[in-house]
Amino acid sequence: MPTVSRWMIRISLIYFVLSAAIGMCLLLNKAYPFYPEIWKFLPIHIELMIFGWLIQFTLGTAYWILPRFLKNKARGNLGMAITIPILLNGGIWLVVLSSSIFNINSLAKIGRILELLSVVVFITLHWKRIVSYNVS
Amino acid sequence: MPLITRIYLKSGLIFFVGALLLGIALQIDALAFTALVPLFWHMLMLGWITQIIMGVSLWMFPRRKKVESFKNQCWAWIAYLFLEIGLILRIITEPLILTSSLVVWEILLALSAILQFMAVVFYTLEIWPRVLSKEKLKRVRKKER
Numbered sequence: 145m146p147t148v149s150r151w152m153i154r155i156s157l158i159y160f161v162l163s164a165a166i167g168m169c170l171l172l173n174k175a176y177p178f179y180p181e182i183w184k185f186l187p188i189h190i191e192l193m194i195f196g197w198l199i200q201f202t203l204g205t206a207y208w209i210l211p212r213f214l215k216n217k218a219r220g221n222l223g224m225a226i227t228i229p230i231l232l233n234g235g236i237w238l239v240v241l242s243s244s245i246f247n248i249n250s251l252a253k254i255g256r257i258l259e260l261l262s263v264v265v266f267i268t269l270h271w272k273r274i275v276s277y278n279v280s
Numbered sequence: 281m282p283l284i285t286r287i288y289l290k291s292g293l294i295f296f297v298g299a300l301l302l303g304i305a306l307q308i309d310a311l312a313f314t315a316l317v318p319l320f321w322h323m324l325m326l327g328w329i330t331q332i333i334m335g336v337s338l339w340m341f342p343r344r345k346k347v348e349s350f351k352n353q354c355w356a357w358i359a360y361l362f363l364e365i366g367l368i369l370r371i372i373t374e375p376l377i378l379t380s381s382l383v384v385w386e387i388l389l390a391l392s393a394i395l396q397f398m399a400v401v402f403y404t405l406e407i408w409p410r411v412l413s414k415e416k417l418k419r420v421r422k423k424e425r
Contacts, residue, residue, distance in 0.1 A: 145342065145413055153411050157404050164400035171370070171393035174377065175386040198329060201337075209340070 145208050148225045152204025155233065159196030163189050187243040195236050195259060203228060203266055210273040224269045231262035281339055282348050284356050288335025291364060295327025298371075315375040326396070327367050334359070334403055341410040342417050355406035359399045366395030 145153075166189040173182045207225060212218035219225065238255030242248050302320045305311040338344070338356050345352040369392035376385045412420065 145411065145417075147413065150411050150413060154408070157408060157411075160400055161404055164397045168393045168397035171396075172390055174374070175389040175393070193325065198325070198333070201333060205337070205340075 146219060146225075148222075148229065149204045149208035152200050152207070152229050155229065156197050156200035156204060159192045159200065159236075163192035163197060166192070184244060188240050191236060191239050191243070195232065195239075200229070200232060203232070203263075206266075206270065210270055211275055211277060212273070214277070220269050220273070224265055228262050228266050228269070231258045231265065235259035235262060282344070282353075284348070284353055284360065285335045285339040288331055288338065288360060291360075292328050292331035292335065295323050295331065295367070299323035299328055313375060313378075315378050319371055319374055322367065322370065326363070331363065334363075337407055341407060342412055343410045343420065353406070355402045359402035359406065362395045362399035362402065366392045366399060369395065 235258030242251035
């Protein structure tokens with residue numbers, strides 16, 4: 145498993161546990177209301193679960209498992225691959241910070257743009273790896 | 281495909297159908313209770329997508345034990361049981377907590393919250409050591425021989 149995939153999968157697992165812990169507190173609060181302000185954390189729960197866990201885990205696994213190139217670098221440009229988790233996690237943190245601490249809408253916009261750029265880099269890097277090497 | 285993966289995938293597919301049925305119910309005025317909205321999303325995101333990802337990763341990630349048994353895959357089995365019980369308890373109790381004053385629903389909903397979280401922890405315990413580089417995998421295999 146390449147380094148980029150290992151990092152993305154491990155970070156996604158951390159987000160998964162973190163997001164599940166927030167989800168547990170939200171549900172416990174439904175059963176036994178102990179802190180009404182806890183609903184502030186709902187957007188963080190959603191962001192970490194969808195972008196932090198689901199998307200990051202699948203992108204990291206795809207980088208590892210999609211068919212490799214037969215010539216030159218097996219998984220394409222390493223620099224581009226490294227920018228995927230950097231942009232994605234930067235975006236996640238900006239969205240999380242804007243929805244919890246700073247409440248600045250422009251921060252969330254920048255975060256979403258970083259997430260989009262991360263996906264665009266991912267698609268650019270993987271487009272040609274979505275192939276079949278079977279000759280019929 | 282190992283038994284545990286087949287069970288995760290088939291359970292995921294059942295939750296998928298359940299989530300879509302709930303999605304239809306939410307579009308019908310007489311059935312559209314607000315308590316059903318979080319259920320719809322959790323059946324879809326946790327019951328379907330997350331469960332499929334868990335099942336496939338348990339199969340595809342390196343260092344899968346060839347001999348299938350509860351002992352060899354204990355974290356994955358416990359995660360499965362906790363996730364299913366947690367989700368089913370949630371489906372039953374989350375709408376009931378709004379309509380009934382019985383204390384038992386509060387207890388079961390709290391139990392469901394803890395079980396779902398513990399399922400995530402146990403899955404992570406299973407898969408974390410299997411996130412390995414090729415070189416590390418070779419070294420681990422050499423050690424195991």
